[in-house]
Amino acid sequence: MRMGDSFAGEQLRLARLAHGFTLDELGGLVLTTRQFLQQIETGSKSPSAEMIELLSDVLGVTEDYFNHRARSPVQPEQCHFRKQATTPASVTSQVLARGTLLDMLIERLDSALKLPPVDFPEHSAVTADDIEAAAENCRRHWNLGLTGPITNMMRVVENAGAVVGYFGGVSERVDALSMDRRRPLIIRSEAKPGACRLRFDLAHECGHLVMHRGIHTGCRETEGQAHRFASAFLLPRTAFAREFPRTRYLDWKAIFAIKIRWKVSARAIIRRAYDLGLITAAQYKTGNIHLNKTGQAKVEIGDQDIIAEQPELLEAVFRTLEGRGSNALREIAQGVGLSDGMFELLVGRPLPFAPGVRNTGNVVRLFGHG
Amino acid sequence: MSKLFPWDYHSDLTAARLVAIGELLRRGRHDAVDRHDEAIGDDNWVLGVRAYNCGRFRVVEANDSGEYPWLSIINPSLQFIFAVGLVPVRFYRGDADEPSEKTCRVAFPELNQLAIAFIEEQNDEMLFRFAVETHFDGSVDTIKFVGLRHKQTVLSWEVPLQLGEVVRFPLGDVVHDEGAELEPPKVGLLTDDNDVANDGV
Numbered sequence: 001m002r003m004g005d006s007f008a009g010e011q012l013r014l015a016r017l018a019h020g021f022t023l024d025e026l027g028g029l030v031l032t033t034r035q036f037l038q039q040i041e042t043g044s045k046s047p048s049a050e051m052i053e054l055l056s057d058v059l060g061v062t063e064d065y066f067n068h069r070a071r072s073p074v075q076p077e078q079c080h081f082r083k084q085a086t087t088p089a090s091v092t093s094q095v096l097a098r099g100t101l102l103d104m105l106i107e108r109l110d111s112a113l114k115l116p117p118v119d120f121p122e123h124s125a126v127t128a129d130d131i132e133a134a135a136e137n138c139r140r141h142w143n144l145g146l147t148g149p150i151t152n153m154m155r156v157v158e159n160a161g162a163v164v165g166y167f168g169g170v171s172e173r174v175d176a177l178s179m180d181r182r183r184p185l186i187i188r189s190e191a192k193p194g195a196c197r198l199r200f201d202l203a204h205e206c207g208h209l210v211m212h213r214g215i216h217t218g219c220r221e222t223e224g225q226a227h228r229f230a231s232a233f234l235l236p237r238t239a240f241a242r243e244f245p246r247t248r249y250l251d252w253k254a255i256f257a258i259k260i261r262w263k264v265s266a267r268a269i270i271r272r273a274y275d276l277g278l279i280t281a282a283q284y285k286t287g288n289i290h291l292n293k294t295g296q297a298k299v300e301i302g303d304q305d306i307i308a309e310q311p312e313l314l315e316a317v318f319r320t321l322e323g324r325g326s327n328a329l330r331e332i333a334q335g336v337g338l339s340d341g342m343f344e345l346l347v348g349r350p351l352p353f354a355p356g357v358r359n360t361g362n363v364v365r366l367f368g369h370g
Numbered sequence: 371m372s373k374l375f376p377w378d379y380h381s382d383l384t385a386a387r388l389v390a391i392g393e394l395l396r397r398g399r400h401d402a403v404d405r406h407d408e409a410i411g412d413d414n415w416v417l418g419v420r421a422y423n424c425g426r427f428r429v430v431e432a433n434d435s436g437e438y439p440w441l442s443i444i445n446p447s448l449q450f451i452f453a454v455g456l457v458p459v460r461f462y463r464g465d466a467d468e469p470s471e472k473t474c475r476v477a478f479p480e481l482n483q484l485a486i487a488f489i490e491e492q493n494d495e496m497l498f499r500f501a502v503e504t505h506f507d508g509s510v511d512t513i514k515f516v517g518l519r520h521k522q523t524v525l526s527w528e529v530p531l532q533l534g535e536v537v538r539f540p541l542g543d544v545v546h547d548e549g550a551e552l553e554p555p556k557v558g559l560l561t562d563d564n565d566v567a568n569d570g571v
Contacts (some may be wrong), residue, residue, distance in 0.1 A: 070435040086407040114558040132539075148547030173409075220509060221402030237539050239547075265444060276539075288506060316557040321425070324559070 006067045007052065009041040009335075014073070015059040016041075017097035018345065020090070020169065029202075030054045049237075058066035060341015068337050074179055080217045080226075081177035091171040098167055099179045099187070102346045104336045106163055106183050110316055114334060116313070118161030118183055120209045128275070131211070131265050135232035138210060139359035147239045149262040155201040157206055164202070164311040166175050168347045178205035180213050186202055195264040195298065195306040198312075203230035208358040231272045234264050242280050248288050256302050267291055314347060322352055371566055376515050379496065380487060382455020383515075385530075391454065392513040392529035394432055395461055396499055398425030404509045417508050418463065425461060425502075426450045445479045458483035459498045466501035466514040466526045473499060474521045495519060500529075558561050 016026050016037075021032040023041075029035075030051065039045040047055065052073070056063045074096045080089070081095065119143050123134035139146055142156060150156060158164060158297050162184040179185040186205045193201065207229030212222055243258055245251040250270065267288070274284035291297065303317040321329040330351050333343045343351050402421035406412050415506040421424035429452050432438045442460050449457050458480045462473045476497055484496075497518045503511045510531070517525030 085404040112560060114556075114560050116555045116557075137402060144550050145547060147545040148549035151549040152552050158555040159552060173425075218404075220404050221397075224509075240544070241539070313555040313557065315553060320557045320559060 007040070007046055008066055008069050011066050011068060012037075012055065012059075013041045013247070014097045014100060015342065016062050016081045017093045018101055018193060020094045020318025022090075026058070038265055040353070044232070045047060047206055048092055056339065058344065059130060060343070062339050062341050063332050064334075065339075070169050074103060076183065077214065077216045078144070078180045080180070080205065080212060080222075083115075083136070085218065087173050088171070091173060094229045095177065095187075097118060098170075099181075099185060099348060101189075101336075101338070101342065102165060102177070102185060103183075104162075105333065105338060105343075105346060106181075106185070107192045108332050108336050110183055112328075113317060113320065115183070115317070116159050116161045120160050120162070120184065120206070122213060123212045124211055125225060128228060131207075132232045132237060132309050133230045134206075136236060138206070138233060141235065146236045150199070150203075150234055152309055153202045153206075154311060157186060158311065158313040160206075162209070163313055164208075165314065165346070166311075168345075168348060176201040177188065178208050180209060184209050187225060187303060193304050193308075194265075195308040196259070196263060196268070196300075196303060198308060199228050199234065199263055200265065200268055204274075205344070206233065218278050223297060228275065229270060229316045231275065235269070235272045239275055240272060241276060241278060246278065250279070250290070252285060254288075257298075259302050263300060266300050266302075267294070302364050318349070318352075375386050376498075376517070376525065379517060379525065380455070380457050380499075381404060381459050382440065382487070383498070388453050388515050389527055389531075390432075390501065390529070391429065391441075391459070392531055394428040395502055395513060396510045396531055398428040398511050399502060399504070399508070401428075401464075406508065409531045411446070416507075421463065421502075421508065422450075423448075449477055449550075451477065451480050453487075455481055455489035457498055458487065461498065461500035461502060462489070463502045465503060466516045467523050469499070469516070469518055469521065469523060471521075474518055475486075478567070486543070487541070496524070503521065 016023070019026075021029070027034045027037050031054075032051065036045065040047050052066060054351065055061075056065065070135055076096065078091075079096060079099060083215045090252075100155040119141075121138055123130070123137060125131045125134045136146060138144075142160065144150060144156070146337050154164060154323070160176075164186045166188050168189075172189070174189045175193075176186070176190075178186050180185070186209075187201060188198070188201065204226045204240035208217060208222075211225060211229060215222065216225070217226075240258075240262075243261075247254075252266075255266050258264075258269055262269075264272075269282055270287040273279045274281070279287070291300065318329060321332070333339070333351060338346070340351050373379055374456040375385075377385065377386060383433050402417060404566055405420070406417050419490060424445075426448075429441070429450075430443060433443050433452070435440045442453045451460055453459065460480070462469075464470060464473065469486045474497065480497070488496075499516050499518060501516050503514065503515045504510045505511050513529045513531060515525075515529055517521050
């Protein structure tokens with residue numbers, strides 16, 4: 001068999017898109033032409049051994065990566081992200097490619113580790129009442145009650161089996177998204193969103209995973225439904241209506257007290273009050289104008305008092321593997337063809353060991369093959 | 371007898387038909403909002419033009435589908451007029467209670483249709499409009515079916531849209547609840563079940 005005969009062109013395309021490289025850009029990095037790379041990707045030409053080595057170095061994958069085939073690439077209808085209609089195709093492709101590669105890694109981790117079982121209830125919801133009921137059922141299902149705040153939204157989704165990750169360098173048009181895979185992925189593209197914003201985003205993505213499995217989302221209707229779910233999940237109607245002040249003018253002191261207790265932004269609180277008919281449209285508009293005029297369009301009073309929740313599941317995975325004093329994490333990453341560069345791109349942290357320190361003698365082998 | 375609802379003015383103006391049109395207009399506006407892209411130069415003017423045309427498109431499309439036998443198009447141009455049953459109707463984005471001069475303008479085809487719709491009744495120059503009220507981002511807040519007479523709103527009926535509808539719910543007793551404390555996610559090696567419980571803590 002000649003070198004490159006088993007080369008999977010679609011794997012090259014996947015890695016290239018994950019980095020956000022155009023054919024021209026990658027061609028510049030590996031000193032070849034756009035046309036040749038395109039021919040490799042479509043399978044009409046095979047690369048030389050030197051070219052494979054170069055590509056693997058630049059893309060941060062193993063040479064063996066190009067012999068794998070992605071079993072089930074993430075499909076657009078499995079990926080829930082906002083503003084889908086105006087998101088450039090290049091950004092969508094990048095997100096889907098990274099999602100596919102991260103999913104491969106997670107699947108591998110899933111087969112080696114005991115992770116929280118996936119447990120997102122399924123509800124179809126169209127009307128406001130359906131969505132309120134779906135959010136309440138989820139709270140009951142996860143034993144969260146209906147009368148108190150969600151103390152940690154990150155733990156809610158991670159305990160339900162979702163992996164929360166971060167894609168750096170993706171267009172700011174994509175703020176948060178979720179992928180409906182065997183183990184759901186929730187991805188943020190903003191490194192450090194405000195605490196309230198992060199909680200609401202997680203609840204929003206949770207809404208997609210509960211209500212929109214297999215449904216093409218990203219339009220105003222489905223986004224509105226996920227938003228309503230997030231509001232209803234974080235601020236259950238009965239408890240919220242009891243606590244929200246019924247005054248002629250908006251009682252900001254009370255609203256900010258609700259914010260601190262429920263860890264939901266003041267803007268989301270007045271929207272919730274409006275959706276539940278607790279304030280009028282005029283009061284709602286006045287409230288929004290007040291927040292904008294007082295410089296609280298992006299950062300609100302009290303934001304600094306709410307601690308941002310951090311993803312813990314992936315960290316626990318890495319800690320568990322590293323705790324064995326082994327090369328296990330690198331072995332798992334390489335098992336799906338990921339080397340240092342791509343691993344860091346996907347999970348936002350480097351692989352723990354350099355390739356040269358494999359023979360320490362205390363390696364716990366997780367798989368029979370390398 | 372005082373007239374409170376659209377169907378008090380004309381029996382063709384049923385709630386179900388007005389809700390159906392309201393949903394079409396909402397969908398049209400949201401089609402436009404979804405495609406609004408400031409990165410390529412879209413501004414509020416573009417949004418307004420696109421939203422009007424998308425709303426118009428949805429109504430024309432519904433008429434062509436044959437699934438709305440009570441719907442007809444009086445003027446398909448940009449001075450768009452359609453009819454619910456016999457009653458001519460237009461739509462605009464803006465406040466239901468403060469119609470603009472432009473909103474109150476009446477074109478000949480509309481007058482003509484009004485004469486047909488109210489042939490046996492005194493309509494007294496009543497005009498019918500859907501007022502689409504929007505949020506800051508241009509998405510639909512509420513849609514109201516309004517009746518205008520002498521440039522004043524004399525009828526305003528909020529169309530109950532699916533997500534906009536306020537859901538009634540009971541208020542329970544006050545409960546002091548600080549929320550359930552949650553454990554961190556647990557992770558362990560499959561090869562050693564004894565380690566599972568606390569590896570993630």
